[in-house]
Amino acid sequence: MSFEGLPQGSGAKEKSFKESLYLWEVLRGLGVTLRHLVRNIFHTGEMPTMQYPEEKRVYSDRFRGRHRLTKREDGSPRCVACQMCSTVCPADCITIVAAEHPDVEIEKYPDSFEIDLLRCVYCGLCEEACPCDAIRMDTGIYEIAADSREKFVVDKDFLLNNTTDGTR
Amino acid sequence: MANLTIDGKEYEFPDGTSLFEACREARGEALPHFCYHPDLSVAGVCRLCQVEVEGMPKLTIACNTTVREGMVVHTRSEKVKRASQQILEMHLINHPVDCPICDQAGECGLQDQYMEYGLYESNVTQATKVLKTKAKVIGPQVILDQERCVLCSRCVRFCNEVTGTGELGIFNRGDRALIDVAPGVELDNNYSLNTVDICPVGALTSRDFRFVKRVWMLKSADGVCPGCATGCNVRIDHEGGRVYRLKPRRNPEVNGSWMCDRGRMTYKALHDERRLTEPRRGDQEARWAELQDELATALDKGALGLVVVSPHQTLEEMYLAVRLAGSPGKVVSGPADAGMREGDSLLLDADRTPNRAGLGVVGISELAGKDLAAAVAGARGTVLVLGGDPAADAAVAAALRQHGRVIYLGTHGNETAGCSSLVLPGAAWAEKQGIFVNRQGRWQAFQQAIARPGNAREDWRILAEAVGRQDEEAALGSLKSVRAALAAAVLADPSIDLNKLPEHGFAPGGEN
Ligand code: SF4
Ligand code: SF4
Ligand code: SF4
Numbered sequence: 279m280s281f282e283g284l285p286q287g288s289g290a291k292e293k294s295f296k297e298s299l300y301l302w303e304v305l306r307g308l309g310v311t312l313r314h315l316v317r318n319i320f321h322t323g324e325m326p327t328m329q330y331p332e333e334k335r336v337y338s339d340r341f342r343g344r345h346r347l348t349k350r351e352d353g354s355p356r357c358v359a360c361q362m363c364s365t366v367c368p369a370d371c372i373t374i375v376a377a378e379h380p381d382v383e384i385e386k387y388p389d390s391f392e393i394d395l396l397r398c399v400y401c402g403l404c405e406e407a408c409p410c411d412a413i414r415m416d417t418g419i420y421e422i423a424a425d426s427r428e429k430f431v432v433d434k435d436f437l438l439n440n441t442t443d444g445t446r
Numbered sequence: 447m448a449n450l451t452i453d454g455k456e457y458e459f460p461d462g463t464s465l466f467e468a469c470r471e472a473r474g475e476a477l478p479h480f481c482y483h484p485d486l487s488v489a490g491v492c493r494l495c496q497v498e499v500e501g502m503p504k505l506t507i508a509c510n511t512t513v514r515e516g517m518v519v520h521t522r523s524e525k526v527k528r529a530s531q532q533i534l535e536m537h538l539i540n541h542p543v544d545c546p547i548c549d550q551a552g553e554c555g556l557q558d559q560y561m562e563y564g565l566y567e568s569n570v571t572q573a574t575k576v577l578k579t580k581a582k583v584i585g586p587q588v589i590l591d592q593e594r595c596v597l598c599s600r601c602v603r604f605c606n607e608v609t610g611t612g613e614l615g616i617f618n619r620g621d622r623a624l625i626d627v628a629p630g631v632e633l634d635n636n637y638s639l640n641t642v643d644i645c646p647v648g649a650l651t652s653r654d655f656r657f658v659k660r661v662w663m664l665k666s667a668d669g670v671c672p673g674c675a676t677g678c679n680v681r682i683d684h685e686g687g688r689v690y691r692l693k694p695r696r697n698p699e700v701n702g703s704w705m706c707d708r709g710r711m712t713y714k715a716l717h718d719e720r721r722l723t724e725p726r727r728g729d730q731e732a733r734w735a736e737l738q739d740e741l742a743t744a745l746d747k748g749a750l751g752l753v754v755v756s757p758h759q760t761l762e763e764m765y766l767a768v769r770l771a772g773s774p775g776k777v778v779s780g781p782a783d784a785g786m787r788e789g790d791s792l793l794l795d796a797d798r799t800p801n802r803a804g805l806g807v808v809g810i811s812e813l814a815g816k817d818l819a820a821a822v823a824g825a826r827g828t829v830l831v832l833g834g835d836p837a838a839d840a841a842v843a844a845a846l847r848q849h850g851r852v853i854y855l856g857t858h859g860n861e862t863a864g865c866s867s868l869v870l871p872g873a874a875w876a877e878k879q880g881i882f883v884n885r886q887g888r889w890q891a892f893q894q895a896i897a898r899p900g901n902a903r904e905d906w907r908i909l910a911e912a913v914g915r916q917d918e919e920a921a922l923g924s925l926k927s928v929r930a931a932l933a934a935a936v937l938a939d940p941s942i943d944l945n946k947l948p949e950h951g952f953a954p955g956g957e958n
């Protein structure tokens with residue numbers, strides 16, 4: 279971007295009478311608006327605006343949406359509560375309480391697993407850190423709304439049933 | 447003295463020094479190792495500490511070699527590096543690599559050393575590993591994972607050499623070898639958790655700490671165990687205002703590398719529901735600001751009848767209690783047999799209070815229960831009870847109830863709090879700095895680990911304020927100034943800076 283021609287600090291050049299009225303500039307701006315209006319009326323298909331929510335943008339398959347916890351074959355969480363995700367999380371929004379699993383083959387599992395979606399920055403580091411492929415952000419869900427802050431803190435059950443066939 | 451060359455530099459060490467320790471000093475860090483431990487016998491089984499000694503045909507283990515005149519040692523040569531890599535690879539052959547669910551992850555000798563010396567590429571598959579027992583409860587405090595064990599035998603040597611209880615052993619041969627307790631035996635002694643500390647991997651882990659926190663989330667402060675008069679040096683691991691575990695800090699003069707299991711659990715009382723957090727007048731919660739005037743009147747020299755100091759208080763607080771009372775007759779401790787139980791010959795002392803020797807330092811005498819009750823009954827003016835629970839003794843409790851004007855400055859809602867008209871929440875050991883004098887007369891300073899809960903305040907501050915109200919010259923506005931006054935009052939050499947006590951504690955008049 280070039281700054282040439284822009285007023286420079288206190289050394290700005292004096293405005294001419296025409297410029298000081300601003301009227302000409304206002305009319306020029308209205309002209310631009312009018313040009314676009316006419317173009318949009320005759321070329322509706324090229325309009326950049328989308329009719330959301332009827333119409334939705336198609337995101338890449340790698341888009342990081344709301345998290346989900348993957349399951350073992352028996353439906354229990356794959357997560358072993360190693361807390362790699364909560365350690366790497368830059369927003370510090372994952373809270374895990376670990377517990378002893380009755381099956382000694384599994385040994386450790388998350389008694390509670392919470393993510394504060396308001397704090398999450400959707401960086402994807404959690405799914406990258408996970409050694410068990412237990413947390414994924416492949417749901418494609420990005421429409422996240424609630425009417426209180428507390429409801430943005432989602433728990434283990436929510437995350438386990440947060441399937442990929444969300445709104446996509 | 448032996449002169450030797452380590453990694454190209456000349457050093458001099460006393461005869462008999464282990465080459466391992468010599469290398470530690472020369473390199474500024476220990477050689478890779480699993481089985482060597484400064485407070486146990488040498489086993490030489492892990493073969494990880496190999497170094498190259500010129501003139502010897504093969505690499506040799508440093509832990510089982512003593513320094514010799516004219517030795518030329520290489521610890522960082524290619525040959526040594528390759529040996530470390532190969533030995534580590536061997537240790538990993540049957541290791542389950544289940545770091546995600548292992549409590550040791552983050553402070554594991556195998557992890558750390560593998561990151562530094564490892565090969566990073568595995569030649570074994572999961573399918574060929576020898577499987578052993580996982581998560582086996584072997585005692586009230588300890589849980590064993592035989593697959594993670596590197597067979598360094600530290601735990602076995604600890605139970606044989608330190609406690610002499612011999613619960614653990616290595617069974618079978620070759621890659622079937624495993625650590626276990628004999629059938630019908632439990633690892634059940636008051637020092638069992640030390641095996642968890644010295645286990646370089648996650649084979650032995652603490653049941654109390656199991657899955658509670660990942661270790662890298664913890665912060666640490668240097669503490670002194672409040673469990674008994676031995677005063678073992680500890681590391682207080684805490685996070686977010688909670689203490690999660692105590693670990694021994696090495697002090698060869700006091701506790702070596704060990705501490706007892708009972709002492710390790712002392713942190714639990716910090717967070718129990720009886721912890722006092724707000725000042726109370728009778729049944730009413732009060733605010734410190736409202737109590738200012740009342741305290742000023744009650745703790746005035748004329749109005750103060752008796753101060754009862756517990757041996758759980760710090761030396762600074764004991765000193766301030768003496769200053770506040772004005773005359774030595776007005777400050778006592780007791781009942782003298784409170785906190786006396788059975789000790790053992792290793793570390794645990796019969797006296798379960800951390801600072802009884804401190805009472806002697808500042809000149810506070812101890813009274814038996816009935817004498818203390820009589821002193822309370824005879825006290826003309828307010829009775830200030832500083833910590834402890836003297837009212838656990840029925841006679842003292844009756845005397846305190848009878849007396850009526852009793853202020854309790856303590857940490858827990860106990861009998862004494864119940865007998866007091868005014869209850870003030872003080873700071874528990876992990877919530878303040880201070881000095882404890884142990885049974886050897888050694889002064890040991892400890893740091894504050896966590897914040898005080900609720901509106902609890904530091905005891906020394908309350909006392910120093912009360913002293914300041916009566917003695918404008920006192921200038922006891924900081925712990926530093928209190929310590930300076932304390933040193934001036936009780937030490938033969940008052941120039942000693944109590945803010946910078948030596949690492950292993952300080953014994954006035956004795957060896958340090
Ligand atoms: S996406 Fe990033 S910010 Fe969100 S939970 Fe995962 S690691 Fe934390
Ligand atoms: S990193 Fe994966 S396995 Fe570990 S706690 Fe997070 S979700 Fe669970
Ligand atoms: S259990 Fe731990 S301390 Fe004992 S032999 Fe195995 S690795 Fe060493």
Ligand code: SF4
Pocket residue numbers: 671672673674675676677678701705706707708709710793794795
């Ligand atoms: S021996 Fe005493 S000071 Fe040492 S850990 Fe046990 S209770 Fe604490």
Ligand code: FES
Pocket residue numbers: 478479480481482489490491492493494495496507508509510
């Ligand atoms: S530390 Fe020397 S052989 Fe294990």
